[in-house]
Amino acid sequence: MSSIDHTHDAAATSWVEGADTHADFPVQNLPLGIFSTANRERRVGTAVGDSVLDLSGMAEDRLLPGNLRAALGAGTLNALFALSASDRISLRHAVFAHLTELSSRMEVLPHLYPAQACTMHLPFAIGDYTDFYVGIHHATNIGKQFRPDNPLLPNYKYVPIGYHGRASSVRLSGTPVVRPKGQQKPSYSEGPGYGPTYRLDYELELGVWIAGENALGEPVPIGKAASRIGGLCLLNDWSARDLQAWEYQPLGPFLAKNFLTSVSPWVITAEALAPFRVAQPPRPAGDPAPLPYLLDAADQAEGAFALTLETWIATQKMREAGIPPHRLGTGPATSMYWTVAQLVAHHTANGCNLMPGDLLGTGTISTPDTSGLGSLMELSQGGNSPVTLPDGEERSFLEDGDELILSARAARDGFRTIGFGLCSGVVEAAKV
Template sequence: MNRSIDATHDPNLRSWVESANQKDTDFPIQNLPFGVFRRRGNAEPSRIGVAIGDQILDLTRCREAGLLQELSQELQQACTAPSLNPLMAMGSEASSALRRRLSELLRTDGETPPPEEGILIPMPEAELLLPATIGDYTDFYASIFHATNIGKLFRPDNPLFPNYKYVPIAYHGRASSIVPSSTPVKHPKGQRKRPEEATPSFGSCQLLDYELEVGFFVGAGNELGQPVAIANAEEHIFGLCLVNDWSARDIQAWEYQPLGPFLSKSFTTTISPWVVTLEALAPFRCSAFQRAEGDPLPLPYLSSPQDTSLGGIDLTLEVLLRSQQMRDAGMQPFRLSLGSFQQMYWTIAQMLTHHTSNGCNLRPGDLLASGTVSNVQEGSQGCLLEITQRGTSPVGLPTGEVRAFLADGDEVILRGYCEKEGYARVGFGECWGLVLPTD
């Protein structure tokens, strides 16, 4: 089920792209995440690229230069598509073969000259787009710590519903409003009702929040009526990205009963542009979250020995905020939280398996997200609703400003990276958005 560690993970590999050899880069030769880009100011169609240091390897130019001839014609054609969907549809064997070829192409022994000129584009010269055409988007609720914290705020006597420890809870999100990192965020409008008000009113959101999440893209899909077994689930997952599921908390509080989120979530969801493949994450797999004593075991269809032993991902996640006042003063972003994806109650395989357990068909490029990532430790909570206790304990910024929820001009930055002794650091880049002034 899990991709294996091979020569592409060798920490001694070096690239002829010098910036990829820097210790703190997100994109060393051991990573090779996929994305879609367009040259700034260029009317050409979008292209698939691979992040390597501070450069983008243009796969269309690589094919034109004859650098992918070792690969099948179908795989070469997928590399020149305007989105990652055709490559995703080919499954894990194809992405693994392409990864091996790219690793060979980009590595150096100190003597091999760089290949064809024109295959690299500096990142500042590129506009990074959505990596895939996303047909469907499903948002899970996979952190028990987040679910419990939110439950305590709204239902102190009954914070966690009894189904939580049995069912990977999710809702169907809105794919059309998923945007790439750097897209500005507008305050949505909707109905809001404060506790002291007799009737609701319509207007701009006053309690805007972020949610730190991890997303994963479906690779090879499944046919309608054909569930995916837990043992095979990861063969249907192409790779991971960062997700900020912006949330209008005042609209959400009024609308979510009895059917859950609607306008409070569908206005904008931001994702990072680079998709880190499961192949790249092989060294950082770990055991699934250990459930507390007395918790029920997952039902058999959600359980396998391999998922128990290697279903987790040791991925560090952080959220930073920079206000307009901080930018004007030239200050660095302020870190709001630091946590780990390792502490999720449900694994990505369990989420995908449950999603298809009723016969639901997933398609290449579909996006599934984890829900807010929060840990048990203080300072690891993945949204302001938790951090500020529903706005009652605002966060202080270095400028003296305070935040119960987001303000106009705030910049929210999500980062993720994997580190382990004996392996190169693998990063996800940034997922960020700027809050525009309220209408």
């Protein structure tokens, strides 16, 4: 696991204007992403305050370690995350020094761009995407709607449940959500029909970006799984609940999920998150202990993250009336039943190879009460109790024109709070 060092010093300041008071991107964060400008092709960058620093350009000007030059010129983060963690730490240290030492200002300034002048892109060429189901409160809430007496299936507390998603439809925050079509069978109908979903939902998740590579046939031991976590992002696995209810048995989600998955643009690196690792909450009395291949003392001691997750909605009428987004919920990421390292260990337990830039979704993260439910399916109790918004509108599921926004911040006493930026999307009508 990444260790805490001088780059996490809460007293450290940057000469970049506004960085020290920025809610998400002070110099202690230094996330990684891919951006372009009107005159520059896709580059590796980092966010500092309301600016983007061109790391590719700095490497070209020999301001960063020479062994990173090729990886920083690749146009995606795959090559950088194929390198060792020590290489990425050396990059973080070099960038931190340039942004905190006033003597570096003049040579760095030509590589600094206003964030509003930059276009963000997917950070990786994603080879594979897997979505898990680690939010036990979400799993319980959904299960109660179908199996009130036995909401969790027998395997839930033994195995991190997951399914293979569709990498081609993972898109950057801001990509419109075109209402999908598919088969659905309402309870009052004798047979299925085809048409636009009427139960469009969001799912509040964390995305896990994979670093390094294990050879096919070689599992990653749980004690080493944390080293494969390159960083985190926000992830919204948009869901068509009516399509899902009809098609998911016996093989699981298909058209209900593969039409769009949104991710936030910046990778909050494992190095930046080092101060915010906390103990995985103990399992309730009577729950089985993880099997030995999923159990590691260090992971249990610091495999969770001190993150606060939030979900917001702004309908078209709200935006037109100047009403700010309404918060649907807030809660901690420690509501996850499994750690992200356990997801990596289980994913590779059969010898499956994970590649740099592969994406894992945690699954919907919800609180045990109603304060931080991670989907409208839960908030509206399957559509039976609509949510009332500030302007009097009601929502059981998302309607055309609705904007859904995810945010997250990492906070812990003694350290500078860092954020993830936003992950958002506006729902558009189904295509004719």
